Amino acid sequence: MSASHDPQRREALIRGLGEILPPDAVLYEHEDLRPYECDGLSAYRRLPLAVALPSTRAQVAAILRLCHRLAVPVVARGAGTGLSGGALPLTDGLLLSLARLNRILAIDPTARIARVEPGVRNLAVSEAARPYGLYYAPDPSSQIACTIGGNVAENAGGVHCLKYGLTVHNVLRLTVLTVEGEELVFGSEALDAPGYDLLALTIGSEGLLGVVVEASLRLLPLPERQQVVLAAFDEVGRAAAAVGAIIAAGIVPAGLEMMDNLAIRAAEDYVHAGYPVEAAAILLVELDGTNAEVSEQVMQVRELLLACGATEVRTARDEAERELMWKGRKAAFPAVGRISPDYYCMDGTIPRGRLPEVLAGIAALSREYGLPVANVFHAGDGNLHPLILYDANRPGELERTEELGRKILELCVAAGGTVTGEHGVGVEKLDAMCVQFTAPELARFHAVKHAFDPAGLLNPGKAVPSLARCAEFGAMHVHRGQLRHAELPRF
Amino acid sequence: MGQGAVDADLTAQIAERVRAAYAQGTPLAIVGGGSKLWLGRRVEGEPLEIGGHRGVVRYEPSELILSARAGTPLAEIEALLAAHGQCLPFEPPHYAAGATLGGTVACNLSGPARPYRGACRDYVLGVRIVDGQGEVLRFGGEVMKNVAGYDLARLMAGAQGTLGVLLEISLKVLPRPQAELTLALELDAARALAQFNAWAAQPLPITAAAHVGERAYVRLAGAEAAVRAARLKLGGEELADGAAFWRSLRELTHGFFSAAGSLWRLALPPATPVEQGLHQCLDWGGGLRWVLSEAPLWDHAAARGGHATCYRGGRTAVFQPLPPALLALHQRLKRALDPARLLNPGRLYPEL
Ligand SMILES: Cc1cc2nc3c(=O)[nH]c(=O)nc-3n(C[C@H](O)[C@H](O)[C@H](O)COP(=O)(O)OP(=O)(O)OC[C@H]3O[C@@H](n4cnc5c(N)ncnc54)[C@H](O)[C@@H]3O)c2cc1C
Numbered sequence: 044m045s046a047s048h049d050p051q052r053r054e055a056l057i058r059g060l061g062e063i064l065p066p067d068a069v070l071y072e073h074e075d076l077r078p079y080e081c082d083g084l085s086a087y088r089r090l091p092l093a094v095a096l097p098s099t100r101a102q103v104a105a106i107l108r109l110c111h112r113l114a115v116p117v118v119a120r121g122a123g124t125g126l127s128g129g130a131l132p133l134t135d136g137l138l139l140s141l142a143r144l145n146r147i148l149a150i151d152p153t154a155r156i157a158r159v160e161p162g163v164r165n166l167a168v169s170e171a172a173r174p175y176g177l178y179y180a181p182d183p184s185s186q187i188a189c190t191i192g193g194n195v196a197e198n199a200g201g202v203h204c205l206k207y208g209l210t211v212h213n214v215l216r217l218t219v220l221t222v223e224g225e226e227l228v229f230g231s232e233a234l235d236a237p238g239y240d241l242l243a244l245t246i247g248s249e250g251l252l253g254v255v256v257e258a259s260l261r262l263l264p265l266p267e268r269q270q271v272v273l274a275a276f277d278e279v280g281r282a283a284a285a286v287g288a289i290i291a292a293g294i295v296p297a298g299l300e301m302m303d304n305l306a307i308r309a310a311e312d313y314v315h316a317g318y319p320v321e322a323a324a325i326l327l328v329e330l331d332g333t334n335a336e337v338s339e340q341v342m343q344v345r346e347l348l349l350a351c352g353a354t355e356v357r358t359a360r361d362e363a364e365r366e367l368m369w370k371g372r373k374a375a376f377p378a379v380g381r382i383s384p385d386y387y388c389m390d391g392t393i394p395r396g397r398l399p400e401v402l403a404g405i406a407a408l409s410r411e412y413g414l415p416v417a418n419v420f421h422a423g424d425g426n427l428h429p430l431i432l433y434d435a436n437r438p439g440e441l442e443r444t445e446e447l448g449r450k451i452l453e454l455c456v457a458a459g460g461t462v463t464g465e466h467g468v469g470v471e472k473l474d475a476m477c478v479q480f481t482a483p484e485l486a487r488f489h490a491v492k493h494a495f496d497p498a499g500l501l502n503p504g505k506a507v508p509s510l511a512r513c514a515e516f517g518a519m520h521v522h523r524g525q526l527r528h529a530e531l532p533r534f
Numbered sequence: 535m536g537q538g539a540v541d542a543d544l545t546a547q548i549a550e551r552v553r554a555a556y557a558q559g560t561p562l563a564i565v566g567g568g569s570k571l572w573l574g575r576r577v578e579g580e581p582l583e584i585g586g587h588r589g590v591v592r593y594e595p596s597e598l599i600l601s602a603r604a605g606t607p608l609a610e611i612e613a614l615l616a617a618h619g620q621c622l623p624f625e626p627p628h629y630a631a632g633a634t635l636g637g638t639v640a641c642n643l644s645g646p647a648r649p650y651r652g653a654c655r656d657y658v659l660g661v662r663i664v665d666g667q668g669e670v671l672r673f674g675g676e677v678m679k680n681v682a683g684y685d686l687a688r689l690m691a692g693a694q695g696t697l698g699v700l701l702e703i704s705l706k707v708l709p710r711p712q713a714e715l716t717l718a719l720e721l722d723a724a725r726a727l728a729q730f731n732a733w734a735a736q737p738l739p740i741t742a743a744a745h746v747g748e749r750a751y752v753r754l755a756g757a758e759a760a761v762r763a764a765r766l767k768l769g770g771e772e773l774a775d776g777a778a779f780w781r782s783l784r785e786l787t788h789g790f791f792s793a794a795g796s797l798w799r800l801a802l803p804p805a806t807p808v809e810q811g812l813h814q815c816l817d818w819g820g821g822l823r824w825v826l827s828e829a830p831l832w833d834h835a836a837a838r839g840g841h842a843t844c845y846r847g848g849r850t851a852v853f854q855p856l857p858p859a860l861l862a863l864h865q866r867l868k869r870a871l872d873p874a875r876l877l878n879p880g881r882l883y884p885e886l
Contacts, residue, residue: 392680461677
């Protein structure tokens with residue numbers, strides 16, 4: 044019997060939490076639970092049994108031991124900005140907020156490492172490192188709010204990951220609590236560690252393998268100079284081709300972002316970044332490095348863009364203009380939120396060379412479904428973020444939107460890509476996972492989960508679909524006409 | 535098989551061998567080019583040769599992605615990339631002619647550029663493997679960003695074949711730097727280490743930093759203009775053949791390594807003070823210390839927040855012992871992907 048239908052277990056949980064935490068750190072009244080009912084994917088909402096707000100690692104360990112003893116599932120939560128329902132509560136589970144573990148434990152300028160608790164906000168790390176001329180490279184657009192724990196769980200990227208990598212490339216060491224409350228250390232402040240790369244395995248595991256309670260992050264020197272070049276195109280395909288041309292010329296920009304007309308207009312209305320609102324697409328190309336190097340590359344990139352048919356190429360005149368150009372990009376999601384009652388953000392990644400054809404495919408699907416799609420994305424990485432504009436109050440529109448979303452992801456997989464580049468699977472892309480992976484591959488994911496969490500209590504039901512679900516969904520690659528590993532439990 | 539020059543796809547044969555081994559409970563010793571047999575504990579098992587499973591499967595220079603079969607010689611891949619002005623930025627050591635891509639990734643080997651450009655595992659985008667039950671599986675892919683499912687592709691880097699037989703690997707590659715030069719500076723080890731850490735905190739185009747004998751060596755690479763500016767700032771004298779120096783350090787053929795005795799590789803937090811009285815040289819800007827020592831250095835490394843590998847002179851224990859709880863997790867993971875413990879059993883640790 045699940046705890047939600049088992050008042051005794053609920054009571055035991057709340058009593059147990061009361062012994063570990065002060066009264067203000069345990070929430071269980073209906074109205075107190077409301078703020079935790081969803082993450083950034085608000086189409087899915089649920090109330091947990093209770094919310095715990097520990098502020099020390101020892102409290103987190105005690106909470107996990109309690110939940111393990113009572114067999115209550117645990118969903119970790121950072122800032123709740125996730126876009127795939129990773130932090131969506133379970134009705135029979137505890138929501139474990141790490142937001143109060145928000146101390147920066149150390150900034151070591153000599154070793155160039157920041158040691159932080161999981162609830163520290165992404166941007167706070169770079170702010171603390173700035174006096175030493177250092178910064179933390181991964182910069183998701185949500186960086187003023189999202190936490191390092193959430194970044195680790197999703198392997199978050201940002202506009203600068205083309206050159207500086209994703210979270211997995213910038214975390215050196217994690218302290219993780221198992222579901223039994225046991226403390227393990229993965230990785231090292233040295234440049235490698237003995238045994239299996241459990242650090243890489245944990246990063247992007249969506250809170251299913253352990254709860255992160257501390258992270259050592261690699262800090263990089265602030266570049267001497269950053270410059271952004273904005274190019275306008277009267278055709279989306281030309282902008283996409285220009286992306287390939289820049290990379291092919293041997294230039295790896297710090298960031299290479301693209302926005303289409305709908306996104307340009309929304310962002311311009313919202314933050315007045317000075318974008319050319321008539322353009323079919325713009326590219327933002329950031330170059331960084333030494334003064335001389337950047338000057339050289341700006342010239343090169345300008346020429347390449349013009350040769351690719353850019354109708355206008357602009358270089359930020361000063362730091363204020365550079366920041367404004369980026370502000371428009373970083374505010375693009377909320378900007379689209381202003382022009383449509385609801386939007387649904389997709390996250391497929393494709394080989395860069397397929398950009399023109401996949402963008403054309405998305406436009407065709409958008410027409411077919413009668414739903415506008417705005418594109419604003421990490422073009423250099425081939426990581427698309429089509430935003431489907433819809434109105435949840437119109438009957439059937441959410442369902443049509445989800446179907447369109449699924450079609451877009453299938454298009455990405457067919458182009459040799461993946462259903463999620465940085466937002467994670469969560470609850471949202473479980474069916475899409477059935478398209479991307481075979482049954483034996485999914486079975487290995489479940490086996491890995493089992494190795495970390497035999498009782499299946501950490502964020503169960505997220506990230507990896509059960510084989511039964513895929514069989515039902517009908518898209519599973521069933522090998523040789525039969526489901527392999529029929530002996531495995533259907534998680 | 536081994537050095538057959540003809541590209542071939544032996545996926546079906548390799549999977550069949552593993553399935554048969556699984557049916558009979560036969561342990562397998564996976565062999566690529568045989569260049570790193572010594573870099574691990576002895577494996578008792580029937581040899582499973584991968585060398586014939588070779589060939590570049592896909593290479594799109596403008597995508598910065600290369601996929602090749604595990605048995606493809608590393609030298610062949612590097613030559614192909616060089617012909618297109620690209621490279622493997624982690625500059626893996628070969629250790630012997632015939633080194634394969636599979637062995638390189640299985641051992642997660644990276645050269646002097648490691649602290650500045652990233653490790654082998656950082657460039658792994660996807661793999662195709664045969665697991666311990668003979669199932670052919672694909673994880674990751676040929677795209678730069680991918681968070682669908684756990685990162686089992688990267689997990690294979692450094693697992694030394696104990697979690698799966700690598701069949702095919704997709705890597706991110708990068709353009710070769712436009713300009714490159716190496717500076718030598720007269721500095722003792724302690725002062726060199728302080729310099730390396732100070733420089734790493736500044737926006738300088740450094741891609742390698744080492745200390746051997748009484749000299750520090752720093753490699754600058756990148757855009758012409760950036761290298762020129764940094765060269766003035768750092769001082770020292772330019773080495774005539776910098777590439778040969780870094781190669782000798784990477785391949786352990788430098789004179790330092792010819793001294794007799796056990797060779798230890800210590801990976802330490804890069805600011806760890808230089809220990810006096812050790813016969814050592816520094817690579818990775820101080821993050822890697824090669825030490826000639828008859829005494830085991832496990833405790834020495836652990837006490838400094840790092841770990842040791844016995845590169846030469848130890849066959850019973852090669853890798854730093856793991857704490858019990860971590861070892862237990864390793865064993866459970868091994869069981870998840872190789873339940874009968876057939877793939878390179880004991881190569882990393884006796885328990886795996
Ligand atoms: C406007 C907007 C823009 C965005 N832009 C980007 C972007 O550019 N790039 C990008 O990658 N993402 C982006 N995101 C998505 C989101 O911000 C990231 O996924 C972020 O990493 C989530 O962090 P969080 O703290 O909000 O985590 P949450 O949403 O609270 O949780 C996310 C997942 O992490 C798990 N988790 C949280 N803390 C821990 C912990 N301590 N231990 C174990 N598991 C934990 C949760 O269980 C959940 O599965 C954006 C979101 C929004 C709303």
